[in-house]
Amino acid sequence: MVIAIALLVIVVGSVLFHLLTPWWSTPLASGWAEMDSTLHITLVVTGVFFVAINLFVVYTLWRFRHRKGSRAAYQPENRKLERGLIVLTTIGIVALLAPGLKVYARYVQPPEDAMLLEVLGLQWQWHYRFAGADGKLGATDTRFVSAQNPYGLDPADAGGRDDVLVLNSEVHLPMGKPIKVLLRSHDVLHDYFVPQFRARMNIVPGQVSWFWFTPTKAGRYEAMCAQLCGMGHANMRGFVVVEDEAAFKAWVARQATYATSMAAPTAAAAGPAAAGDALAQGRSLAQSKGCVACHTIDGSAGVGPTWKGLYGKLETMTDGSTAKVDDEYIRAFIRDPKARAVRGFAQVMPQIALNDGEIDALLAYIKSHGADPASAPVQR
Numbered sequence: 249m250v251i252a253i254a255l256l257v258i259v260v261g262s263v264l265f266h267l268l269t270p271w272w273s274t275p276l277a278s279g280w281a282e283m284d285s286t287l288h289i290t291l292v293v294t295g296v297f298f299v300a301i302n303l304f305v306v307y308t309l310w311r312f313r314h315r316k317g318s319r320a321a322y323q324p325e326n327r328k329l330e331r332g333l334i335v336l337t338t339i340g341i342v343a344l345l346a347p348g349l350k351v352y353a354r355y356v357q358p359p360e361d362a363m364l365l366e367v368l369g370l371q372w373q374w375h376y377r378f379a380g381a382d383g384k385l386g387a388t389d390t391r392f393v394s395a396q397n398p399y400g401l402d403p404a405d406a407g408g409r410d411d412v413l414v415l416n417s418e419v420h421l422p423m424g425k426p427i428k429v430l431l432r433s434h435d436v437l438h439d440y441f442v443p444q445f446r447a448r449m450n451i452v453p454g455q456v457s458w459f460w461f462t463p464t465k466a467g468r469y470e471a472m473c474a475q476l477c478g479m480g481h482a483n484m485r486g487f488v489v490v491e492d493e494a495a496f497k498a499w500v501a502r503q504a505t506y507a508t509s510m511a512a513p514t515a516a517a518a519g520p521a522a523a524g525d526a527l528a529q530g531r532s533l534a535q536s537k538g539c540v541a542c543h544t545i546d547g548s549a550g551v552g553p554t555w556k557g558l559y560g561k562l563e564t565m566t567d568g569s570t571a572k573v574d575d576e577y578i579r580a581f582i583r584d585p586k587a588r589a590v591r592g593f594a595q596v597m598p599q600i601a602l603n604d605g606e607i608d609a610l611l612a613y614i615k616s617h618g619a620d621p622a623s624a625p626v627q628r
């Protein structure tokens with residue numbers, strides 16, 4: 249009887265929780281209202297079965313409780329009951345699967361006029377690419393991936409010259425236009441997920457997956473990685489800014505294309521060599537390249553050493569040797585993170601695509617958080 253009461257409390261509590269919960273899904277900001285309908289159908293079907301099955305158990309526990317003199321009767325088969333249960337279960341499972349399959353089929357069939365957006369996932373950051381004026385994404389190959397060419401664009405393919413490269417975790421999109429999202433990974437499994445768009449898709453290394461959606465509300469939405477992809481997974485975040493067409497066009501015009509990034513890789517990225525600019529660039533690189541996923545600047549523990557007081561410090565390696573953290577040490581570490589292993593830290597730092605100018609900027613930024621920036625040694 250205690251179990252019957254407990255089950256009754258669970259059923260009533262679950263229904264009340266659903267009605268009174270403050271945790272509703274985020275407001276929809278894309279054309280995928282069908283996703284929400286599918287979720288509702290799933291919730292209703294599973295909810296009805298949950299309530300019905302538990303109430304049936306409560307009823308049997310009460311109806312067939314032990315009574316003096318009563319005897320259990322054995323009924324080997326009840327064809328009518330079996331048929332009824334098979335039909336009911338079949339209807340339930342079809343109601344669970346069919347809407348999802350229908351919506352998914354539409355989800356991976358973008359309209360012809362959809363704008364192309366490539367999302368590149370890498371430990372632990374997001375990059376984006378647009379097709380440019382010709383409407384075509386240039387060919388890529390892993391052979392071409394380098395610090396200057398993180399997308400691996402084929403230099404021989406003229407179609408890639410006008411591709412707009414967004415080496416940043418924030419991307420802008422025009423409102424009301426269908427977007428076909430093509431997903432690539434540089435290293436391991438990732439998953440691009442923007443809850444407000446009801447859109448997500450696994451990113452499998454070596455293949456291109458896709459989906460489409462139409463952003464319907466202006467705003468800044470957080471994109472997250474929804475597939476455990478290593479130590480920095482929780483901080484693998486990006487942003488999608490949805491704005492009107494004119495604002496979007498102006499933003500695109502400010503981005504580098506493959507042609508301009510190849511023509512002046514350092515000048516375009518580094519700008520004037522003033523110290524303040526280098527510091528600002530270093531700060532934005534720490535964000536866009538995902539360094540902040542593992543390195544804090546406030547001294548708190550992270551996956552990697554905090555940058556507070558790092559510069560100028562004597563670091564101990566796992567083999568017991570020590571090394572002073574100076575320009576050379578940091579440069580060498582960024583270029584080849586697997587060459588040394590610092591005591592107390594897992595050897596998980598990925599090799600990040602950075603050119604010399606960018607490494608200098610990052611160095612200036614790390615230095616600014618050093619133990620005593622004023623006495624930091626001048627350039628060798």
Ligand code: CUA
Binds near residue numbers: 473474475478481
């Ligand atoms: Cu990428 Cu988790």
